[in-house]
Amino acid sequence: MLGDATRRDRRAPNAPAASAYFEAGGRPKVRMGDDEVRVGDDELRIAAPAGTFEGCAMDGHVAFYAIPYAQPPVGSLRYAPPVPLEPLSGVQSAQQPGPAPPQPPVSTLSAVPGQDVQPLDESCLHLNVYVPSQASRTSDAPLPVMVWIFGGGFFLGCNHQPLYDPRALVERGQVIVVILNYRLGPLASLDLASLGIEEQAGLNLHLQDQLCALGWVQRNIAAFGGAADNVTVFGESAGGTAVASLLGTAGIGSLVKRAIVQSCSSNHLVTEVQRADLAQRLGKRIKLAPGDLAGLRKINPKRLSWAAFAVMLQSYETIRIPWAPTVDGSVLPTHPLEALRAGNAAGVELMIGCNRDEWRLWERFKVWNRWLGDGALSKLLARKLGDAELAARVIPVYREARAGVLPDRNYDLLCAVETDRVYRNSALSLAEAALGHAASVRMYRFDWQSPDASLGCCHAMELPFVFGTVDVKGGKKFLGAGPEVQQLSHRMIDAWTGFARDGNPGHEGIGDWPVYDVQRRATMLLGEACGVVDDPMSAERMVWG
Numbered sequence: 001m002l003g004d005a006t007r008r009d010r011r012a013p014n015a016p017a018a019s020a021y022f023e024a025g026g027r028p029k030v031r032m033g034d035d036e037v038r039v040g041d042d043e044l045r046i047a048a049p050a051g052t053f054e055g056c057a058m059d060g061h062v063a064f065y066a067i068p069y070a071q072p073p074v075g076s077l078r079y080a081p082p083v084p085l086e087p088l089s090g091v092q093s094a095q096q097p098g099p100a101p102p103q104p105p106v107s108t109l110s111a112v113p114g115q116d117v118q119p120l121d122e123s124c125l126h127l128n129v130y131v132p133s134q135a136s137r138t139s140d141a142p143l144p145v146m147v148w149i150f151g152g153g154f155f156l157g158c159n160h161q162p163l164y165d166p167r168a169l170v171e172r173g174q175v176i177v178v179i180l181n182y183r184l185g186p187l188a189s190l191d192l193a194s195l196g197i198e199e200q201a202g203l204n205l206h207l208q209d210q211l212c213a214l215g216w217v218q219r220n221i222a223a224f225g226g227a228a229d230n231v232t233v234f235g236e237s238a239g240g241t242a243v244a245s246l247l248g249t250a251g252i253g254s255l256v257k258r259a260i261v262q263s264c265s266s267n268h269l270v271t272e273v274q275r276a277d278l279a280q281r282l283g284k285r286i287k288l289a290p291g292d293l294a295g296l297r298k299i300n301p302k303r304l305s306w307a308a309f310a311v312m313l314q315s316y317e318t319i320r321i322p323w324a325p326t327v328d329g330s331v332l333p334t335h336p337l338e339a340l341r342a343g344n345a346a347g348v349e350l351m352i353g354c355n356r357d358e359w360r361l362w363e364r365f366k367v368w369n370r371w372l373g374d375g376a377l378s379k380l381l382a383r384k385l386g387d388a389e390l391a392a393r394v395i396p397v398y399r400e401a402r403a404g405v406l407p408d409r410n411y412d413l414l415c416a417v418e419t420d421r422v423y424r425n426s427a428l429s430l431a432e433a434a435l436g437h438a439a440s441v442r443m444y445r446f447d448w449q450s451p452d453a454s455l456g457c458c459h460a461m462e463l464p465f466v467f468g469t470v471d472v473k474g475g476k477k478f479l480g481a482g483p484e485v486q487q488l489s490h491r492m493i494d495a496w497t498g499f500a501r502d503g504n505p506g507h508e509g510i511g512d513w514p515v516y517d518v519q520r521r522a523t524m525l526l527g528e529a530c531g532v533v534d535d536p537m538s539a540e541r542m543v544w545g
Helices: 002-011 167-173 205-224 238-246 272-285 293-298 301-315 336-341 367-371 374-385 388-401 410-434 463-467 475-479 483-502 538-543
Strands: 045-048 051-054 056-058 061-068 091-093 126-132 143-149 176-180 226-236 258-262 349-355 440-446 522-526 530-534
Touching: 045 205, 061 167, 126 167, 126 205, 143 205, 143 238, 143 483, 167 176, 167 463, 167 483, 176 205, 205 226, 205 238, 226 238, 226 483, 238 258, 238 410, 258 483, 272 301, 336 410, 349 410, 367 410, 374 388, 374 410, 388 410, 388 538, 410 440, 410 538, 463 475, 463 483, 483 522
Parallel strands: 051 091, 143 176, 143 226, 226 258, 258 349, 349 440, 440 522
Antiparallel strands: 045 051, 056 061, 061 126, 126 176, 522 530
16 A cells, blocks of 8 residues: 555646636636647547546546436426436537536635535536546556535535545546535425425435435446446535435445545434424425425525525524435434444445534634633533533533643633534544444544634635645635645545545555554544544543543
């Protein structure tokens, strides 16, 4: 493995700036017939079981955009499970990105750069495939496949945001990357029964879309040079929660060999009571008559998305991610953690982790919390934890454990507790549930410090490093610049693609990465310095019981 990593370092060129590939707003610069691009016509046209697709040359790789994997979920197919397509006839152009799923246009308000989305349309069930060019290939063997599920709270995002430009993963890591779209918001998971609609196909459609896309990969990726028996699914935030949820679905082991779960909140799926409340609030806001499925299928998706956004804001304090997966007795028969403990994903290799200061991204706008008194902190945490006694135990443990690490402010303690409650505890729960059945589990913590002190090492901070998009517009302000940034990005690309290749993310740049167990709790810290620490922040971990 160390030899492989060294070889990748030696052969892989430094990735060019993101601006080399993207116009303003995130639309790619298609480079057909450019003298710079040495890509043969045979690479641009791929005959797969699903159809023949013509892609476009992007220097060291070939991109195939907006390949449909299911019928458009419109009309009578809105609130229906995804319907796979019959093979397409003729040559299909795959040279331009497709539309993003319907969503409120608020993603650009985030502190995270590169969140631009394409024009919105309900006909969004398509995926992009990125393949190393023949000239950049270091081997003729079938390539590992990495399938990315984007984050965005299950109500924002698309498969072609500049932040997720995978060229560095593809070219440096010598992998095929697939990025899929899936339905979002109330078009993805709505409790129809609570609206008086007997048909209950409206739940977990986002997971069903993702499973359908993974099935497409199994049937078609060999035509692109990929290894169908070596597929890694990975995702962050809502995407990480989706990956964790997929591990609880039937037959997941036949679709993927490995999974990377980044910053998931799988301990906070939507409950039956919460999904009913969400549906009823949404129904009132759009003035939907009870039982009116036809009316629900006709409503303008823009209006529906904005109504869902308003409902989400109303519910934020009580429902962590309103349109997240839910146990429905069908797609998710039980909670994913229970399914993992029972061996549902037996044989799948896992890599799981989170960022050191996840919650700072969400708390930075709540300026009123920056001057919390002790009493106000206790009340706030008692409400968030739903347990005043637990809050009373947690506060002194965190205050003592973080002495000299955090500024002596209740605001910083709040961020630390919320980071662990939502993200770190979810990662630990997932890892422990998988032990004994998963082929292996590895843990990480991302520690890079933003130049913006209010962000620290916040939610989504690792994404530009994983994708090699550290020079994306706005990236310097978000994560800094310089050789240390590029070095860490290269190390993480090599770890992520190394894991996808053979299940071992360790390499010369970061050292050995041992498997995780509850005795040692070996965790790779990824930051300005990289290395393994046993049971980091153990006092904080143990206080949760």
